[in-house]
Amino acid sequence: MKRLGIVWFRNDLRLHDNELLAWAHANNDYVNHMHCFDPRQITDKTYKCDFVKCDKYRLKFLIETIENLNTSLISNGSGLLTYRDTPENVFKQLIQQYKDKFEISIGFHQEVTQEETDVEKAIRQLARDNNVHVKEFWTTTLYHPDDLPYNNPKAFPDVFTQFRVALEKQNVRPRSLTNIPDKFKPLPDGSIVTFIPALADYGYSNVTVHSSSVFPFTGGESSALAHLHSYIWEKNLAKSYKQTRNSLTGCENSTKFSPWLANGSLSPRKICVELKKYENEQGAADAGYWIIFELLWRDFFKFTALKYGARLFYGRGLKSNPYDWKHDLQQFEAWRTGTTGVPFVDANMREFMNTGWMSNRGRQNVASFLTKDLSIDWRYGAVWFESILIDHDVCSNYGNWVYVAGIGNDPRENRHFNMIKQAFDYDSSGEFVRTWCPELARLPNEYIHTPWLAPSHILKDAAVELGVNYPRPIIVVPQWNQQSQNWRTSLQNQHHTQQRGIDFYFKKPEKRH
Known part of the structure; x- marks a missing residue:
């Protein structure tokens, strides 16, 4: 009996290194x-907040990726x-269509x-019930879990630095790239014709790239490899x-x-190979x-999820004791809509x-603001990110959220990002704020990041009326005003030097029960 292999594309939507x-x-x-636009991952609602x-944005990117993959396969x-x-x-x-004609394997x-x-469990059971073979692979990380210097996932360290140092000390290397076959096997006779859904099939229309977006790229392996080559080889970036x-x-x-990494249209090992080749x-x-x-941080969050399982989604995160989060929906809505x-x-x-994109610097700050300054349940923010992010990766998204919220892998769990220090460090000219808050x-x-401190005549000259065309702040942390004063003083003395880096302030941990 002839053999039929069914390749189930998931988050490995590429030909190279597959x-x-x-x-x-x-x-x-x-x-x-085959690829499934699984409604449980697309149109179903998040487990909090019903987004x-x-x-x-991500759906558009996914459809573009699938279209490109189909073109490559054709x-x-x-x-x-x-x-x-x-x-x-x-x-x-x-299986019903082919089980009498072929020996079937699912990969x-x-x-x-x-x-x-x-x-996966359901597919394995279905395969056992129908005498179908199953072959499984690990393709999403830079390092293969079997190559890590740990006996089992439970031994994986909780601190990133320990993970990185262990790899370096033991000289662990990523595996070589997998070459794709020179000639593809044919489709079986009787294969049905299917159609890739369009955004309109999901009720969306006119999804265009915002003129101020810093991610103007299209989805798919072809654009991923073109961008990789341009970034490393053509522009020497x-x-x-x-x-x-950290630029915004x-x-x-x-x-x-x-x-592209998130949906697997770009292999992390391919990035590493190109970087090493460039260096040489x-x-x-x-x-x-x-x-x-x-890329190591990305691996770290993947292996952390492998270690802790469903605990990654608990309100207490990876900690043992419950955490007393607030559930102020009015403040959350102000955060979500950018009206804080x-x-x-x-x-x-x-x-x-407006774009489905946010810089890593921005993500850390808005997450700290929601969880540390407002003390709102981190899961509200995580599911909003899950819904909107073009690059949503469940392990990286939820792993980063519990990290910033102080219930994950951050050894300094009670630190708060100082919004105003961060703003003056990474948007000293106010260009970013002026782009997205044109009012x-x-x-x-000196007042672009703290309009509530601006004298009335400054506000009037700028046509800003707090509480009318721009909201009054829903919270003001004392450290912010002090930072703003320091900035204005340095400007007046004309000796300000911009100090990149992370400034935090620390508070006693919230009461746990």
């Missing part, structure tokens, strides 16, 4: 490639079957969080990444690799170190809501 794809075409006579799980003599259904239902149909890459692993990565403006100041050929030792450093009256927070949240555009730099 071990699953290589296995399928090396071990089967026919190969079907749609995949809003228009160019190799194959194609992609797409379904607006659950994998369980689709595999039942495919997929593994995920680590419960919703995804529950689906890797060696300046450490100095520019400009599409070239950080790598912008994360959306250009004689630029460690030019890619800090980019690889960020704190310009640095509002600008980041408005950029996010404040005429304020002078």
Whole structure:
């Protein structure tokens, strides 16, 4: 009996460095490639706040990615079957269609969080019930879990530095890239024709890139590889990444690799290989170190999720004791819509809501503001990010949220980001705030981040009326006003030197019960 391999594309939406794809075409006579627009991951609601799980920005990026993947497969003599259904239902149909004609094998890459692993369990059971083989792969991280210097996931360290140092000391290296086959196996006879859904099928229309977006790119492996090549080889940006990565403006100041990494249209190992090649050929030792450093953080959150499982989604996070969060929906709505009256927070949240993108610096600050300054349940923020982010990765998103909220892997769990220090450090000219809060555009730099401290004549000259065309702040932390005063004094003395870095203030932990 001939062999049929079914490649279930999940968050590995690429041809390059795809071990699953290589296995399928090396071990089967026919190969079907399929992807499910699973309604549980797209149109269902988040477990808090009832946001749609995949809003228009990420959905647009996903559809573009699937279209590109289909085009690539067609160019190799194959194609992609797409379904607006659950994998369980689709595999039942495919098994019934082919089980009397072929020896069937299903291949997929593994995920680590419960919703995804529950689906995997269901597919394994379906396969056992129908005498179908299953082959599983790990393709999402820079380092393979089997190569880590730990006996099991429970031994994985809770501190990032310990993870990084262990890899460096034991000289652990990423695995080599997997080559795709020169010739793809054909589709089986009787393969049905499917159609990739459009945004209109989900009720969206006219989803365009905002004129001020710093992520103007399209989804798909082709655009991912083109951007990777441009960033490293054409524009030589890797060696300046450490100095520019915290910028809030400009599409070239950080790598912008994360959306392609999130859905697997770009392999982290491919990035690493290109960086090492660049270092060797250009004689630029460690030019890619800090980019690889960020890929390590991505791995760290993935392996943390593997270790802790569903605890990543608890209100107490990874901690043992419950945490007393507030649930002030009015304040949360002000945060969500960028109407807190704190310009640095509002600008980041408005950029996010209008583009699906926010800088890493912005994400850390708005998360700290919500959880540390407002003491609102971190999960409200996490599900809003899950809904809107183009680059949503469940492990990185929830891992970062519990980290900033002080209930994850941050050894300094009670630190708060100082919004005003951060604003003056990373938006000293006010360009970012003026872009997304145009009602404040005429304020002078010394008050652009603290309009509540501006004298009445300054506000009048800038046509700013607090509580009318820009909200009064919903909270003012004493450390903010002191930071603003320090900034104005330094400007008056004309000896301000911008100090990049992270300034925090610390408070006693909230009462736990």
